[in-house]
Amino acid sequence: MKFKDILAIATSGSDDIAIAVAGQLAQQNGGRLSAFLATWMPPAIMAEGWVVSPVWGNVRAQVGAQLQADLAKLRSRLEMGMNPVDRVDGEALEPGQYPDAVAIRARHCDVTVVGCASSDVQASLVEAALFGSGRPLLLAPPRWKPRKIGQNIVVAWKPTREAARALAEADDLAAHAHQITVVRVDTDHTETDCQASGGAIAAHLERRGLSARSCVVAPIGRSEARSILDHAEAIDADLIVMGGFGRSRMSEFIFGGMTREIMRSATIPVLLAH
Numbered sequence: 012m013k014f015k016d017i018l019a020i021a022t023s024g025s026d027d028i029a030i031a032v033a034g035q036l037a038q039q040n041g042g043r044l045s046a047f048l049a050t051w052m053p054p055a056i057m058a059e060g061w062v063v064s065p066v067w068g069n070v071r072a073q074v075g076a077q078l079q080a081d082l083a084k085l086r087s088r089l090e091m092g093m094n095p096v097d098r099v100d101g102e103a104l105e106p107g108q109y110p111d112a113v114a115i116r117a118r119h120c121d122v123t124v125v126g127c128a129s130s131d132v133q134a135s136l137v138e139a140a141l142f143g144s145g146r147p148l149l150l151a152p153p154r155w156k157p158r159k160i161g162q163n164i165v166v167a168w169k170p171t172r173e174a175a176r177a178l179a180e181a182d183d184l185a186a187h188a189h190q191i192t193v194v195r196v197d198t199d200h201t202e203t204d205c206q207a208s209g210g211a212i213a214a215h216l217e218r219r220g221l222s223a224r225s226c227v228v229a230p231i232g233r234s235e236a237r238s239i240l241d242h243a244e245a246i247d248a249d250l251i252v253m254g255g256f257g258r259s260r261m262s263e264f265i266f267g268g269m270t271r272e273i274m275r276s277a278t279i280p281v282l283l284a285h
Contacts, residue, residue, distance in 0.1 A: 015040055017045070018117060020046075028152070032124050032160070042094070047112075048102075049112070050074060051074075075103055109135060111143070117140045123140045125137050125150060127151065128275050150273070169195075169208075169254065176284040180284045181252045184250065189222065190222055192225070193223060195225070250279065253281065270283070
């Protein structure tokens, strides 16, 4: 799919990374940019079973005023950019509201861009867009330097439904890539199995006329996610494509997992699909 209708989700008026990555993608695809600014409404203050109305009312007013100020800054920035802009809106979200608020907006675009999950709140945004939208998600790393996305792609491959879907979502980017590297990390399987699996998907890409190669990376004391990130940095990749949450979220929360580590530690943009 060619990403033409792009949604950036920010959490403050100065949240530049998601906006910058979304803007780059819109520029290189001749696309249009929308933005949603999510602000968090603090939990209601309770005293002896009653809400302290004056305090809570003041808090709501302050959050609302800050949201409007941040929206004004965001609109001003987008108006000064090079990309056509569609919707720019925001909402002060109470606990439990953000999954639906994010997912419903993400369903009405080609791809959603969110900053890497540096906090539990940011992780909730990422998961809401990834699980609730049915659309791909692009993670924007905090230290990203502006450059074209998708020229040198790393595919973090496992023979799973999620990984296959992510690769399909990256179809247009892959079609214009100078190099695609299919990477398998040798953890639970033998090197021969990894080579066969990575080689099979690289051969599929070659049959479609794309420049692809495969390699097996030995973790050598590193996690699977760290091995992927290190290899991507070593070959100067500008995009990682991978399936998101091949295991259940609860399993990854308890035991750790590749997706969660990538969400927090990525140094280049990551395209995820579930």
